[in-house]
Amino acid sequence: MIGNKRRFTLCVAAIAAASVFGSAFAQQAGDPKTYKIGAILAMSGGASFYGTVMSQGIKQAIDEINAKGGVNGIPLEAVIEDHKSGNAQEAVSAMNRLITINNVKIVMTSFTAPTQAIAPIADQHRILLMNGGGVSNSLVGVSKYIFHNRSLAADLGLSAASHLNASGVKKIAGLQWKNDAGDSIVNAVAPYWKDKGGTVVANEAVPQGATNMDTQIAKIRAANPDAIGLWMFTPETGLAIKRIREFGMKQPVIGVEFTPNDAKIAGTHAEGYMFINDYFAPSDDQPWSKAFAEGYEKRYGKKPDFYAANYYEGVYVIAELLKRGKQIGGDYMDAEVLKKALYSNPKFDSVYGGQMTYKPNGVAQKRVGLFKVVDGKNEFQKFVEVQ
Amino acid sequence: MDLLAQLFVNGLVNGSHYALLALGFGLIFGTTRVTHFAFGPVYALSAYGCWFIASALAAPLWLAMLGGVLTGALAGVFAYLVVYRPFERKGSTSLVILIASLGFFIVLENLIGVVFGTDTKVVPAPPSGIFLWGPLVVTGVQLVQIAALILVGSALGLYLTRTRMGKAVLAMTDNPEMARVIGIDTLRVSLIAFALGSAIAAVPAGLILIKDGATPHMGFLAVFMAFVAVVVGGVGSLKGAVIGGLVLGLIESTGMIRIPTEWQSSVAFVVLFIVLLVRPRGLFGGR
Numbered sequence: 001m002i003g004n005k006r007r008f009t010l011c012v013a014a015i016a017a018a019s020v021f022g023s024a025f026a027q028q029a030g031d032p033k034t035y036k037i038g039a040i041l042a043m044s045g046g047a048s049f050y051g052t053v054m055s056q057g058i059k060q061a062i063d064e065i066n067a068k069g070g071v072n073g074i075p076l077e078a079v080i081e082d083h084k085s086g087n088a089q090e091a092v093s094a095m096n097r098l099i100t101i102n103n104v105k106i107v108m109t110s111f112t113a114p115t116q117a118i119a120p121i122a123d124q125h126r127i128l129l130m131n132g133g134g135v136s137n138s139l140v141g142v143s144k145y146i147f148h149n150r151s152l153a154a155d156l157g158l159s160a161a162s163h164l165n166a167s168g169v170k171k172i173a174g175l176q177w178k179n180d181a182g183d184s185i186v187n188a189v190a191p192y193w194k195d196k197g198g199t200v201v202a203n204e205a206v207p208q209g210a211t212n213m214d215t216q217i218a219k220i221r222a223a224n225p226d227a228i229g230l231w232m233f234t235p236e237t238g239l240a241i242k243r244i245r246e247f248g249m250k251q252p253v254i255g256v257e258f259t260p261n262d263a264k265i266a267g268t269h270a271e272g273y274m275f276i277n278d279y280f281a282p283s284d285d286q287p288w289s290k291a292f293a294e295g296y297e298k299r300y301g302k303k304p305d306f307y308a309a310n311y312y313e314g315v316y317v318i319a320e321l322l323k324r325g326k327q328i329g330g331d332y333m334d335a336e337v338l339k340k341a342l343y344s345n346p347k348f349d350s351v352y353g354g355q356m357t358y359k360p361n362g363v364a365q366k367r368v369g370l371f372k373v374v375d376g377k378n379e380f381q382k383f384v385e386v387q
Numbered sequence: 388m389d390l391l392a393q394l395f396v397n398g399l400v401n402g403s404h405y406a407l408l409a410l411g412f413g414l415i416f417g418t419t420r421v422t423h424f425a426f427g428p429v430y431a432l433s434a435y436g437c438w439f440i441a442s443a444l445a446a447p448l449w450l451a452m453l454g455g456v457l458t459g460a461l462a463g464v465f466a467y468l469v470v471y472r473p474f475e476r477k478g479s480t481s482l483v484i485l486i487a488s489l490g491f492f493i494v495l496e497n498l499i500g501v502v503f504g505t506d507t508k509v510v511p512a513p514p515s516g517i518f519l520w521g522p523l524v525v526t527g528v529q530l531v532q533i534a535a536l537i538l539v540g541s542a543l544g545l546y547l548t549r550t551r552m553g554k555a556v557l558a559m560t561d562n563p564e565m566a567r568v569i570g571i572d573t574l575r576v577s578l579i580a581f582a583l584g585s586a587i588a589a590v591p592a593g594l595i596l597i598k599d600g601a602t603p604h605m606g607f608l609a610v611f612m613a614f615v616a617v618v619v620g621g622v623g624s625l626k627g628a629v630i631g632g633l634v635l636g637l638i639e640s641t642g643m644i645r646i647p648t649e650w651q652s653s654v655a656f657v658v659l660f661i662v663l664l665v666r667p668r669g670l671f672g673g674r
Binding site: 044045046048051052178204205209210211212215216218219221222235238239242246247248260261264265267 | 389390393394397400401497500504505506507509512517519524526595599600602603604605607608639640643647648649651652
């Protein structure tokens with residue numbers, strides 16, 4: 001009888017132990033060996049410059065995090081796919097590969113058309129999307145699970161127009177990319193400018209990847225504006241500045257981007273060019289931004305631009321979400337859980353300095369600055385409120 | 388009126404650029420009948436050759452331009468010997484060769500990006516100046532673009548009409564089968580066509596490098612415009628290629644005086660469509 005009691009006690013203890021360890025084991029088994037972060041970038045094609053710097057930012061962040069033991073003791077791993085500079089079909093194929101082959105639950109995306117194309121798939125499979133590059137306002141809310149740590153184009157354009165308005169400019173001309181990003185700026189700036197009593201004397205368009213914009217600039221010159229807005233991105237911004245000055249036009253020129261690539265193309269013609277952009281300028285009083293910039297230059301031999309910074313920062317946001325998600329428990333890599341984790345405290349450290357706050361529309365509000373090229377350097381002028 | 392004059396000048400500059408490209412592409416296509424779409428990345432490679440010599444080796448720009456021309460010529464010969472010639476020897480159809488050309492286009496374009504990086508390459512522009520004539524503006528580089536067409540076109544014309552090998556190239560352009568029958572070394576002529584055509588394209592490539600910078604993907608538009616100019620001018624006619632390029636540049640620029648510029652990139656398609664519909668053999672094409 002005693003023996004039976006002992007046997008019974010041992011059985012109960014064994015079952016209890018099994019249930020405790022079994023439960024613990026099940027929780028461990030739910031964790032992946034690595035946290036795979038997918039990224040669909042422009043790794044080839046006409047805009048592969050973007051994919052290069054974005055992927056470099058991602059890799060640097062992942063290496064840094066892994067060197068400190070990963071997230072929840074699990075290393076991060078990047079799985080980078082190519083949308084071939086904005087091809088939506090390629091992006092869809094890449095997204096399907098990430099989900100079915102790599103079992104990815106978090107995808108960093110870029111460009112407007114590819115992001116629009118993969119958004120329904122993200123909704124269907126509950127995949128979290130993190131956009132640090134696409135600027136079109138049409139990306140807001142394109143998926144239930146999309147978040148942006150990039151100021152969107154229309155916000156930047158409106159801030160630029162606001163600065164021109166405050167400077168007393170009445171007649172403006174625009175030179176835009178004929179795509180969703182360029183159109184979204186024009187659609188925001190034109191009504192704003194008319195509302196302020198100004199006139200848009202010309203609005204000319206070039207396709208993304210244009211290498212010749214002389215016709216457009218000749219028409220802008222003939223319209224004789226007080227100032228010119230460049231509603232486009234690299235490398236066309238650099239080329240536009242160069243050609244505008246070569247056409248003998250001395251009006252103020254303002255834009256929404258100026259990368260080192262643009263600076264190289266525009267050369268000395270960039271002097272006096274102003275731009276509104278995400279404010280990434282490493283300085284001694286911002287230790288994280290300084291450390292990132294130094295690390296990036298050491299790894300890649302070039303100074304980081306804000307695209308590299310955005311994707312670097314995006315990985316850190318994802319890492320924080322994984323930590324928070326793990327605390328919530330369950331299938332914590334599910335986008336709904338990660339979304340809940342994000343809004344549990346929408347403030348995140350920003351590599352730009354200070355903190356950024358995710359608004360309810362998924363866009364992180366962070367510092368936007370007005371810069372001016374002086375003696376070949378981008379001099380910060382002031383913060384401009386996003387309109 | 389001022390705007391129209393400026394657009395005309397711009398069109399002349401762009402047209403000269405297209406005409407030079409069409410000369411190179413037309414010489415290769417007309418002589419060998421190879422639809423050499425990899426002409427685009429070969430053109431880009433010439434610009435990178437020029438950039439490398441000017442930047443990494445710190446050579447003067449004129450020497451770098453010569454290096455770019457040599458790079459182009461060698462790349463053209465390589466393309467023919469390694470990519471097209473094996474298919475020709477096997478008697479492959481022109482469609483197979485066209486597909487091989489597209490494959491080589493992708494490989495070479497990506498190779499340039501991998502080797503040199505994807506950022507824009509620039510060289511310090513020479514102090515060529517900006518000229519203001521009343522309401523007209525033109526830069527020194529743009530004037531050189533027009534002058535390059537005149538010089539290269541004249542030199543090619545002299546070579547083709549005054550030298551034995553040039554006449555052989557013309558004979559093969561006119562009728563490849565007959566050229567073979569009368570004993571012309573068609574392999575040699577094909578090599579010359581590829582070398583010369585690619586070297587000609589290296590001139591506008593170098594000028595674009597100075598003017599706008601070079602990217603791995605600069606060749607796509609170049610080969611497309613060259614192809615359209617050759618078809619518009621008439622396949623097999625080098626005079627037609629030049630005029631086709633100039634017409635394309637002028638229509639693309641002056642046509643925008645009334646049409647919104649967002650339609651500019653469609654102009655080449657419209658011109659191509661009209662020519663194929665109304666005069667399929669092109670402005671100066673033979674039967």
